[in-house]
Amino acid sequence: MTAALPRADVAPAASVKRRRRAPGWIAVVPLLVFTAIAFGLPALAMLNGAFTVEDQYSAQNVTTSLQGPYLTALLGSVKLSAISAALGALLGLPLAQAVVSSRSRALREAVLTASGVLANFGGVPLAFAFVATLGNAGVLTLHLGLKDHGWDLYSFWGLVLVYLYFLIPLMVLTITPSLDGLRSQWREAALNNGATGVQYWRHVALPVLAPSLLGGLVLLFGSAFAAYATAAAMVGSAVPLVTLQIADALSGNVLVGQENVALALSLDMVLVAALVMAVYLPLQRRSARWLDG
Numbered sequence: 001m002t003a004a005l006p007r008a009d010v011a012p013a014a015s016v017k018r019r020r021r022a023p024g025w026i027a028v029v030p031l032l033v034f035t036a037i038a039f040g041l042p043a044l045a046m047l048n049g050a051f052t053v054e055d056q057y058s059a060q061n062v063t064t065s066l067q068g069p070y071l072t073a074l075l076g077s078v079k080l081s082a083i084s085a086a087l088g089a090l091l092g093l094p095l096a097q098a099v100v101s102s103r104s105r106a107l108r109e110a111v112l113t114a115s116g117v118l119a120n121f122g123g124v125p126l127a128f129a130f131v132a133t134l135g136n137a138g139v140l141t142l143h144l145g146l147k148d149h150g151w152d153l154y155s156f157w158g159l160v161l162v163y164l165y166f167l168i169p170l171m172v173l174t175i176t177p178s179l180d181g182l183r184s185q186w187r188e189a190a191l192n193n194g195a196t197g198v199q200y201w202r203h204v205a206l207p208v209l210a211p212s213l214l215g216g217l218v219l220l221f222g223s224a225f226a227a228y229a230t231a232a233a234m235v236g237s238a239v240p241l242v243t244l245q246i247a248d249a250l251s252g253n254v255l256v257g258q259e260n261v262a263l264a265l266s267l268d269m270v271l272v273a274a275l276v277m278a279v280y281l282p283l284q285r286r287s288a289r290w291l292d293g
Contacts, residue, residue, distance in 0.1 A: 046270075049263035061264035070261070073240040074268055077225055080156065080241065084163040085220035089213060091164070092171025099172070100179040112176065115169035122166050123229035130162050131234060154235050162230060167220045174219055178212035211280075218280045222273055242269060 053060045064070065099111045133140050134153045141147055152158060182205055190200040206213075228243040237244060242265055249262030 043270075046263050046266050049260045050267045052260055061260045062267065064261055065264035065268055069240065070242075070245055070265060073242045073245040074265070074272075076156075076240040077242040077269075078272065080159060080163070080239070081221045081224040084160050084167055084224045085217050087160065088164055088167030088171050088220045089175075089217050092168045092216070093175055093213070095168065096172045096175045096179055100176060112173065115172045118169040119166050119173060122227065124233045126162065126165060127230045127233035130158075130165075134158075134161075154238055156239055159231060159235055159239055162234065163224050163227065167224060170223060171216050171220060174216040175209070175212060178209055182208065214280050218276050221276055225269065225273065 050061050051057050051059060066074075095111075099108050102108055130138075130153060132138055134146070134151075135141060136147065136153070138153070141151065141153075153161075186204055186208075187200055190204055191197075195203070226243065228241075228247065231239065231241055232244055232247065246262045246265045249265065
C-alpha cells in the first residue's frame with residue numbers, strides 16, 4: 001500500500017511536466033509557418049521556373065545562365081562583392097577596435113549609432129549622393145580636379161568605393177561584439193611573457209577572431225552581392241552585374257523562350273551564397289567556444 005503511493009505521485013508529476021512543455025512547441029509553429037510561406041514557396045517557384053522551358057522541364061535555362069554575358073555578369077558580381085567585402089573588413093576592423101578600446105562611452109554610442117544608420121543607407125539616395133559629390137560634375141571632382149587624374153565614378157572601382165560606404169559600418173556592427181569578447185587577461189599574459197602588441201594580435205587575437213572575421217566577410221559579401229538599386233542608378237550596364245541581368249530579364253529584355261533565365265540566374269546567386277555560407281558555418285562554433293567560454 002505504501003509502495004503504491006510514490007507511483008501515484010510520480011505519474012501526475014510527469015503528466016504536468018509534459019503539459020508544461022507543450023506550449024513551448026506550439027509557440028514555434030507560427031515561425032515555421034511564416035518561414036515556409038516567406039522562404040519555402042518562393043524557393044520552390046524559383047526552382048520550378050529555372051528548370052521550365054515552354055511548359056517542359058529542362059536544364060536549358062541554367063545552362064544559358066552560365067554562358068556568355070550572363071556568366072560575365074555573375075563573375076563580375078562575385079569579383080565586386082569579394083573585393084568590397086575584403087576592403088570593408090580590412091578597414092572596419094581597426095575602426096571597431098578603436099571604438100572598443102576608447103574609454104569614452106559617448107564616442108562608442110555615437111559611432112555604433114552612426115554605423116547602424118549608414119549600414120542601412122543605400123539604393124538610389126546613396127547613388128545620387130555620390131554622383132553629386134564625386135560624379136563627373138560633382139563638387140569634389142571639380143574642386144580637386146579628380147577628372148584630370150583619370151577618376152571615374154561610373155566604373156568598377158567607383159562602385160567599390162560606393163559599396164564601402166555601407167559595408168564598413170556594417171563590419172563595425174558585426175565585429176564589435178567579438179572584440180568585446182576578447183579578454184584583457186589574454187593581452188596581459190602575452191605582454192608579461194615578452195610579446196609585443198603586434199605579436200599578441202598575430203598569435204592570439206586574430207586566430208580567436210578568425211571565425212568572426214570570416215563571418216563578417218560572409219555578411220559583407222552577401223550584402224554587396226545582393227545589392228541592386230545603387231548599381232542600377234549609378235552605373236547602369238557599364239559594369240556587368242548579375243542583379244542587373246536579372247532585372248533586364250524580368251523586364252522582358254530577353255529572347256523569346258528565355259523568360260525564365262532570370263530565375264536561373266537567381267538560382268545561381270543562391271548557390272554562390274550557399275557555397276560561401278558553407279565555408280563559414282563550420283567555424284562558427286569554434287569562435288563561440290573561445291569568446292563565450
